[in-house]
Amino acid sequence: MPRYFFHVHDGDNFPDLRGTQLPDVEAARKEAVRFAGALLSDHPDKFWSSGEWHMRVTNQDDLTLFELTFLATASAAAN
Numbered sequence: 001m002p003r004y005f006f007h008v009h010d011g012d013n014f015p016d017l018r019g020t021q022l023p024d025v026e027a028a029r030k031e032a033v034r035f036a037g038a039l040l041s042d043h044p045d046k047f048w049s050s051g052e053w054h055m056r057v058t059n060q061d062d063l064t065l066f067e068l069t070f071l072a073t074a075s076a077a078a079n
Contacts, residue, residue, distance in 0.1 A: 003060045004028040006035055010046060010053035025065060032057050036068055047072060 003019040022028050036055055040047055047053065047070065055068040 004031070004065070005058045005060075005062075006032060007056045007058065008039065008053065009056070010043075019060065028057055028065065032066070032068055036070065040070070 001021040001023060003021050005016040005019040007016050008014040020028075020031060022031060032055055051073070052069065052071045054070075057065050057067070059065060
């Protein structure tokens with residue numbers, strides 16, 4: 001089973017050194033969304049303070065398969 005790596009950059013770099021075995025790229029896409037949702041839910045203050053973060057998903061050869069980008073902006077009405 002292939003191994004996928006979920007590298008996170010939120011102002012700091014958090015490389016995934018272990019990876020996760022999943023059956024295919026479609027399963028990796030689903031896992032990326034699940035993992036990103038958990039990170040956003042667990043660390044909302046860090047997300048709002050950093051403004052933008054990325055999750056880069058690679059295969060075992062470090063080839064980037066896709067990237068998720070999250071951007072937070074507040075309008076003047078929120079201040």
